[in-house]
Amino acid sequence: GESVGLHLPTLSVQEGDNSIINCAYSNSASDYFIWYKQESGKGPQFIIDIRSNMDKRQGQRVTVLLNKTVKHLSLQIAATQPGDSAVYFCAETLNQGGKLIFGQGTELSVKP
Amino acid sequence: EAGVAQSPRYKIIEKRQSVAFWCNPISGHATLYWYQQILGQGPKLLIQFQNNGVVDDSQLPKDRFSAERLKGVDSTLKIQPAKLEDSAVYLCASTPGNSGNTIYFGEGSWLTVV
Numbered sequence: 001g002e003s004v005g006l007h008l009p010t011l012s013v014q015e016g017d018n019s020i021i022n023c024a025y026s027n028s029a030s031d032y033f034i035w036y037k038q039e040s041g042k043g044p045q046f047i048i049d050i051r052s053n054m055d056k057r058q059g060q061r062v063t064v065l066l067n068k069t070v071k072h073l074s075l076q077i078a079a080t081q082p083g084d085s086a087v088y089f090c091a092e093t094l095n096q097g098g099k100l101i102f103g104q105g106t107e108l109s110v111k112p
Numbered sequence: 113e114a115g116v117a118q119s120p121r122y123k124i125i126e127k128r129q130s131v132a133f134w135c136n137p138i139s140g141h142a143t144l145y146w147y148q149q150i151l152g153q154g155p156k157l158l159i160q161f162q163n164n165g166v167v168d169d170s171q172l173p174k175d176r177f178s179a180e181r182l183k184g185v186d187s188t189l190k191i192q193p194a195k196l197e198d199s200a201v202y203l204c205a206s207t208p209g210n211s212g213n214t215i216y217f218g219e220g221s222w223l224t225v226v
Binding site for chain 1: 116145147152153154155156157160168203205214215216217218219220
């Protein structure tokens with residue numbers, strides 16, 4: 001179904017620690033997943049994506065893990081920095097560039 | 113490369129008034145989306161265009177919302193008449209094609225209906 005959450009989960013971490021943000025997606029037929037970062041007053045910014053034929057993908061300081069068995073995505077951020085503070089959304093889609101369905105979002109707060 | 117451009121960034125109107133938002137996608141992007149994001153929630157798709165044709169408008173409240181992309185480039189989203197619950201950020205996004213490509217978002221148009 002569609003994202004309907006009103007209260008964002010919050011993750012608070014110390015600067016330099018690793019962060020793990022989790023997401024449960026809704027459609028077992030989804031074949032493409034994206035993590036977005038949204039800072040206050042801005043639009044969602046692409047971080048990393050993964051296709052359903054993979055279970056792990058690494059970027060610069062970020063890693064996405066996909067577990068299709070339990071419909072779970074996670075975003076790992078290494079050496080978290082204050083600039084990483086934002087709301088993070090996972091999104092799923094069928095046929096990759098089609099309709100994106102967003103998850104609830106998690107607010108990451110990084111303490112200096 | 114220029115990103116997705118949207119205007120106006122902020123708009124405050126009274127209920128029952130009308131408002132229009134404009135979007136210029138990334139150059140060459142055939143697919144354009146309008147999303148509505150209510151505070152504290154993830155974006156929700158309103159309408160998807162492929163060039164100047166509508167691909168999906170199943171969640172567009174057609175009694176008050178309309179959108180067009182006449183020449184397959186820029187797009188406008190209109191709300192008439194506005195309701196209090198339309199207060200949200202309206203995000204435009206684009207992608208080169210209908211499959212296999214990342215979707216990029218603009219900064220959004222923030223609407224407050226009072």
